[in-house]
Amino acid sequence: xxxxxxxxxxxxxxxxxxxxxxxxxxxxxxxxxxxxxxxxxxxxxxxxxxxxxxxxxxxxxxxxxxxxxxxxxxxxxxxxxxxxxxxxxxxxxxxxxxxxxxxxxxxxxxxxxxxxxxxxxxxxxxxxxxxxxxxxxxxxxxxxxxxxxxxxxxxxxxxxxxxxxxxxxxxxxxxxxxxxxxxxxxxxxxxxxxxxxxxxxxxxxxxxxxxxxxxxxxxxxxxxxxxxxxxxxxxxxxxxxxxxxxxxxxxxxxxxxxxxxxxxxxxxxxxxxxxxxxxxxxxxxxxxxxxxxxxxxxxxxxxxxxxxxxxxxxxxxxxxxxxxxxx
Numbered sequence: 164x165x166x167x168x169x170x171x172x173x174x175x176x177x178x179x180x181x182x183x184x185x186x187x188x189x190x191x192x193x194x195x196x197x198x199x200x201x202x203x204x205x206x207x208x209x210x211x212x213x214x215x216x217x218x219x220x221x222x223x224x225x226x227x228x229x230x231x232x233x234x235x236x237x238x239x240x241x242x243x244x245x246x247x248x249x250x251x252x253x254x255x256x257x258x259x260x261x262x263x264x265x266x267x268x269x270x271x272x273x274x275x276x277x278x279x280x281x282x283x284x285x286x287x288x289x290x291x292x293x294x295x296x297x298x299x300x301x302x303x304x305x306x307x308x309x310x311x312x313x314x315x316x317x318x319x320x321x322x323x324x325x326x327x328x329x330x331x332x333x334x335x336x337x338x339x340x341x342x343x344x345x346x347x348x349x350x351x352x353x354x355x356x357x358x359x360x361x362x363x364x365x366x367x368x369x370x371x372x373x374x375x376x377x378x379x380x381x382x383x384x385x386x387x388x389x390x391x392x393x394x395x396x397x398x399x400x401x402x403x404x405x406x407x408x409x410x411x412x413x414x415x416x417x418x419x420x421x422x423x424x425x426x427x428x429x430x431x432x433x434x435x436x437x438x439x440x441x442x443x444x445x446x447x448x449x450x451x452x453x454x455x456x457x458x459x460x461x462x463x464x465x466x467x468x469x470x471x472x473x474x475x476x477x478x479x480x481x482x483x484x485x486x487x488x489x490x
Contacts, residue, residue, distance in 0.1 A: 168258045169441055170214065172202035173231040174238075174266035174273065177418055178289045178303025180426030181231040181265055186222040187434025188263045193219060195442050200257060204234045205266075206241040206273050209250035214257070226427055229306075229419045235266070241273055251280035261441035261451055263434070265289040265302070268471065275452060275467040283444050283451025285437040286467060287430075291418060294338035296473035297465050298456030302433065304341070305425040307334065307417040311345045314413055319349065319383060328352075328371065328382040328400055328408040332393035334417050341417070342387035343478065347485045352382040354485055355396075357389035358477035363396065368403050373490065375404075382406070429457065436462045 171188040173181045185201070192199040199217045202208035215221075225232055240246045254262065254277075261283045264274040267290035274284035288295040291307035311333050322329040335341045339356025346354035352374055353367045361367075371382050384400070386393045397410035422430070433455045440453055454470040456463045465473075 166196060166198045167260045168198040168200060169261040169263065169438070170200040170202050170254065170257075170259050171233070171263040172205055172208060172265070173233050173235045173289065174205035174264060174270035175235060176267065176290060177230050177235050178291045178301070179229045179306035179418070179420055179422035180302040180430040181235075181289050182225040182228050183422060183427045183430035184265050184287055184289060184302060184434040185231065185233060186225055187431040188438055189217045189222045190219065191435040191438040195438055197438075197442075198258070200259065201233050202262075205236040205270075206238040206250065207236050209253050210238070210240060210246055212253065227421045229421055237269065238273070241276070247276045247280050251277060251282045254282045261285065261444065263287065263437045263441070267292070267295065267301075271454060271467055271471055275471070278452035278467065283441060284453075284467075285440050285451055285464075286454045287433045287437055288454070288456065289430075291341070292335050292338045293340040294335070294475065295456070295470075296475035297454055297470035298458065300429060300457045302426055302430045303418075303422070306420060306423045308341055308345050308348070309423055310417050310420055311341060311413055312348050314416065315345065315349045315383065315385075318411055319381070322381040322383065322409075325407060326380040328384065328404070328406045330384045330386060330393050330397040330400065330408060330410040332386045332388060332391070332410070332412040334413070335387040336389045338475070339387040339389065339477065342385045343481060343485060346385040347481070347488070349383055349385070350489065351385045351485075352489055353384045354482070354489075355384070355386045355390050356477075356482070357387055359482060361390075363399055367396070367400060370489070371400070371404055371406070432462060433457070436464070440464060
């Protein structure tokens with residue numbers, strides 16, 4: 164009797180650690196007796212038949228690689244019911260009884276749609292922004308911050324050499340976690356995030372003058388992508404203070420690179436947990452439609468709809484910590 168099959172795909176923006184998650188799903192799936200398929204280029208792969216049966220060696224030596232060996236894409240077609248049903252039929256034709264989806268909110272919505280079409284799905288939070296409300300941590304977040312810290316440390320060297328102010332824009336469209344935690348780690352003068360209203364005079368200019376009065380001669384201002392306007396902020400600072408100011412947008416460099424230990428560990432743990440959920444569902448007939456998360460130091464899982472409706476909470480305490488030490 165042929166083994167039942169599961170599949171894995173990566174969707175949306177890439178994040179360091181996605182390969183570690185793919186590896187975990189493939190290895191744990193085979194260990195559990197499943198045939199495992201890799202789906203290429205996100206949900207498009209289910210529509211185009213772009214899948215490949217994986218074996219243990221298909222995922223060798225990918226733990227340290229950034230990006231995703233399965234590639235990733237956003238699929239507008241998959242937002243339509245007819246294509247969701249087409250993808251579900253394709254899964255059934257391969258004997259796929261469960262799918263692991265690695266990505267962010269948009270990917271979760273696709274997983275919910277496919278679950279509703281009869282293919283149980285388990286989603287893993289893979290996004291550098293750390294903007295998934297149901298989990299304290301998303302795959303890729305730690306590596307992105309370490310990359311940002313490394314880059315900002317280099318920028319500080321030249322800012323210090325010229326007594327400059329550097330405005331650095333980091334990623335985080337709707338979430339300021341990268342900016343906040345990176346800002347603390349590099350000793351930023353000011354941190355501007357979308358979750359906290361700001362006033363340039365009070366939150367940036369005044370802080371620069373206060374630090375200047377205590378002898379500080381170079382300054383770092385961290386701006387989240389969701390706030391934007393780093394060039395304009397840079398011009399404003401130079402105009403108001405007379406301090407030579409430069410803006411740097413770190414951009415997609417934060418998505419790349421070898422994943423950190425934490426991202427490899429979290430991705431592996433979450434990937435194995437996803438397979439265990441599918442295995443349990445396959446045994447007792449329960450539907451998938453779950454999201455894996457990390458809460459209070461342990462793996463948890465939620466219904467996808469519940470997860471998508473959870474309000475995201477900004478860490479105001481950590482923001483206050485940043486304000487107290489950046490003086």
